[in-house]
Amino acid sequence: MRLAEIIELRPVPAAGLLATLTRRCPLSCAHCSTSSGPRGEDTPADALRRFVGGFTPGDRPEVLMLTGGEPLLRPALVDGLAGLAASAGTRTSVLSGMFFATDGKVPARIMRALRHIDHFSASIDVFHEREVPRAAAFRAVHRIMESGIEVSFHAVGRSADDPYLTDITASIRAEFRDRAAVLVNHVRPAGRAASWATARQVPPEGTGQRPAPCAMAAWPVVAFDGTVTACCNQRVVDARPVPDHLRLGHIAVDDWQAIRRRCQDSPVLRTIRTAGAGSCADCRSLARRPAELDAAERAGSRPAAGAMDTLGARLQRDAGAAALLRRYGSGPYAPLVLLGGPGDEETSP
Ligand code: SF4
Numbered sequence: 111m112r113l114a115e116i117i118e119l120r121p122v123p124a125a126g127l128l129a130t131l132t133r134r135c136p137l138s139c140a141h142c143s144t145s146s147g148p149r150g151e152d153t154p155a156d157a158l159r160r161f162v163g164g165f166t167p168g169d170r171p172e173v174l175m176l177t178g179g180e181p182l183l184r185p186a187l188v189d190g191l192a193g194l195a196a197s198a199g200t201r202t203s204v205l206s207g208m209f210f211a212t213d214g215k216v217p218a219r220i221m222r223a224l225r226h227i228d229h230f231s232a233s234i235d236v237f238h239e240r241e242v243p244r245a246a247a248f249r250a251v252h253r254i255m256e257s258g259i260e261v262s263f264h265a266v267g268r269s270a271d272d273p274y275l276t277d278i279t280a281s282i283r284a285e286f287r288d289r290a291a292v293l294v295n296h297v298r299p300a301g302r303a304a305s306w307a308t309a310r311q312v313p314p315e316g317t318g319q320r321p322a323p324c325a326m327a328a329w330p331v332v333a334f335d336g337t338v339t340a341c342c343n344q345r346v347v348d349a350r351p352v353p354d355h356l357r358l359g360h361i362a363v364d365d366w367q368a369i370r371r372r373c374q375d376s377p378v379l380r381t382i383r384t385a386g387a388g389s390c391a392d393c394r395s396l397a398r399r400p401a402e403l404d405a406a407e408r409a410g411s412r413p414a415a416g417a418m419d420t421l422g423a424r425l426q427r428d429a430g431a432a433a434l435l436r437r438y439g440s441g442p443y444a445p446l447v448l449l450g451g452p453g454d455e456e457t458s459p
């Protein structure tokens with residue numbers, strides 16, 4: 111599964127599920143905004159297996175994204191979840207910081223964990239390179255690619271004109287001969303360092319720009335404690351309690367079907383997806399402004415609201431992955447998401 115296919119699905123309600131497997135990570139990247147470290151919490155494995163085991167061929171997400179922390183610290187869980195997902199027809203993608211690859215090798219336990227995986231994405235940036243040398247990360251990604259898995263890189267820089275981004279994207283393109291897509295993002299205080307397509311402030315806080323529809327309110331996110339949130343904004347994922355309008359449930363008590371229905375049918379989420387709710391800070395604090403929350407609820411309950419939501423998602427999906435990343439990633443590098451298969455002719459940033 112190519113990265114572009116995954117990202118095209120990002121604005122489609124319940125087309126994907128992002129699952130945090132752990133907050134643990136052996137690396138200590140300076141920009142990590144998930145507060146991951148050697149002693150982070152693990153998401154309950156049994157509840158995760160039960161939840162993913164509830165996918166059915168007729169009611170399942172298209173894609174399951176496993177993230178962390180470092181999801182490959184739990185290789186047996188990655189293997190088990192991807193196998194359960196595959197039996198229902200859901201494809202699985204893993205995002206890793208490549209902690210295992212300091213010598214350029216991929217240990218057998220990691221290769222086993224990847225046997226049901228459809229896409230592998232490696233995080234790379236100036237901080238990661240201090241921990242895992244570029245050449246070693248490249249060698250390991252080649253090994254994974256040779257096993258038949260589509261691969262991509264998630265590169266992070268300070269800004270679009272950061273020379274590091276020019277260097278790393280050229281290096282990846284040359285090394286992988288344009289067979290690996292690259293998603294480029296900027297370090298953001300509220301972004302999720304270990305997640306592609308982070309929830310950028312929509313619009314940036316304090317800019318006075320008018321609200322814009324939020325495509326990030328479309329995929330449920332399983333947080334480290336099993337809570338399921340409506341978006342991947344790091345403060346929504348980490349802070350407790352989650353505001354009611356951004357909380358979809360909990361994997362210990364809800365199944366996929368219930369979470370999927372709440373995600374698709376919530377009037378407030380429909381309004382956030384189609385009209386926006388201001389910046390992420392405005393959106394998170396909606397409950398403290400009951401009149402605005404009521405207005406969002408009413409707007410999303412109108413008879414046409416569901417059709418508008420579906421149409422908006424379809425238009426964004428049809429516009430393609432590069433168009434989405436012009437809004438949510440690093441604009442000049444957005445075309446690099448199309449690498450990795452046919453259709454990469456127009457990819458020069
Ligand atoms: S940015 Fe990713 S690899 Fe680095 S410490 Fe955080 S979770 Fe680990």
Ligand code: SF4
Binds near residue numbers: 312
């Ligand atoms: S906090 Fe609201 S505006 Fe921000 S990503 Fe989440 S749903 Fe979208």
